[in-house]
Amino acid sequence: MKIQSIQFGMLRVPLKSPFKTALRTVEQVEDVILIIETDNGCRGYGSAPATAVITGETHGSIIEAISKVIAPRLIGRSIEDLNDLTNRVQHSIVKNYSAKAAVEIALYDLFGQLYDAPVYKLLGGGDNVITTDITISVDYIDKMVEDALAALELGFETLKIKVGKDPALDVERIKAIHAAVNDRALIRLDANQGWTPKQAVRVLRTLEESGVQLELVEQPVCGDDIDGMKYVNERVDTPVMADESSFGPRQAMDVIINRAADIINIKLMKTGGISNAIKVADLSGTFGAKCLIGCMLESSIGVAAAAHVAAAKSAEITMVDLDAPSLCAFDPVQSGVTFNHSEITISDAPGLGITGIEGLEMLDLKVVGT
Numbered sequence: 001m002k003i004q005s006i007q008f009g010m011l012r013v014p015l016k017s018p019f020k021t022a023l024r025t026v027e028q029v030e031d032v033i034l035i036i037e038t039d040n041g042c043r044g045y046g047s048a049p050a051t052a053v054i055t056g057e058t059h060g061s062i063i064e065a066i067s068k069v070i071a072p073r074l075i076g077r078s079i080e081d082l083n084d085l086t087n088r089v090q091h092s093i094v095k096n097y098s099a100k101a102a103v104e105i106a107l108y109d110l111f112g113q114l115y116d117a118p119v120y121k122l123l124g125g126g127d128n129v130i131t132t133d134i135t136i137s138v139d140y141i142d143k144m145v146e147d148a149l150a151a152l153e154l155g156f157e158t159l160k161i162k163v164g165k166d167p168a169l170d171v172e173r174i175k176a177i178h179a180a181v182n183d184r185a186l187i188r189l190d191a192n193q194g195w196t197p198k199q200a201v202r203v204l205r206t207l208e209e210s211g212v213q214l215e216l217v218e219q220p221v222c223g224d225d226i227d228g229m230k231y232v233n234e235r236v237d238t239p240v241m242a243d244e245s246s247f248g249p250r251q252a253m254d255v256i257i258n259r260a261a262d263i264i265n266i267k268l269m270k271t272g273g274i275s276n277a278i279k280v281a282d283l284s285g286t287f288g289a290k291c292l293i294g295c296m297l298e299s300s301i302g303v304a305a306a307a308h309v310a311a312a313k314s315a316e317i318t319m320v321d322l323d324a325p326s327l328c329a330f331d332p333v334q335s336g337v338t339f340n341h342s343e344i345t346i347s348d349a350p351g352l353g354i355t356g357i358e359g360l361e362m363l364d365l366k367v368v369g370t
């Protein structure tokens, strides 16, 4: 099975309601879709969203990095040689993690098709049903409480609350949600780099002292400020998770060894795909740290790939935050992964099992062999 061509498309999916964090507001999911075609007619699918404020990538940069730099190094190569292919992807260009992730997702999809097995089974197997939390966007207190209660009605047992806009108001937000939820769900906080180290300690200690038990707090301080996160981690009981501070294996190791966080948030769009996501999970496990697997606001292709990783690496990845499909008005992708509110189920379909993408707009761009 040899790689013959690589094509590009765009997929746009409206959100049920605007997604608001300390950094940005998003109205719709908009992904670059990648289709790798092989000489025997198989098609592998990958995808990547533009998250300029997180990875520094735009749709244009993703398409350029793949079409000009990564794709020419893959054309004509065999899918059998997956490790060689992922090495080529990782070493073809520095950074550009989401571009690399899109390519790796499509390569693993084809690897699964080659051996007629779902990706998670080729990664070692596991339980094919996983449970995700759901994100509650940062907003007025009444709206956040209303959204939290609506999520409970849908059966979610873990809520990830976005905060980080105003420390004093954040405390009020969390207290109100905690009181309304009344032990019916676990609460995770994601501050999206919104606090200073001292603000983070004050907010978390205030919550701890008022009896609000949090499962974890995600990225309380600026992603570059590893010392600041360590300062927070040393002074609060709430487990701290690194998101924007940890991209690939090297950064994850720095965070863990420095004890700047107890948990690593793995996202394929930050690690550069599946091969490094597995390394981060294994490294974390080696050092006794836990992982959560997350996603960007992205289409269900990338999220399906993350679900396969989560199922296969469940000993290390003990928490799942793959709620992007639940936040979309509908799921235009028919794949082997079914997203039903908190429950994610993976079928035995080969690879990622993608059979159709409704509304996919193909771009007039195709990389072929010379």
Ligand code: MG
Residues within 6 Å of the ligand: 190, 192, 218, 219, 243, 244
């Ligand atoms: Mg986050």
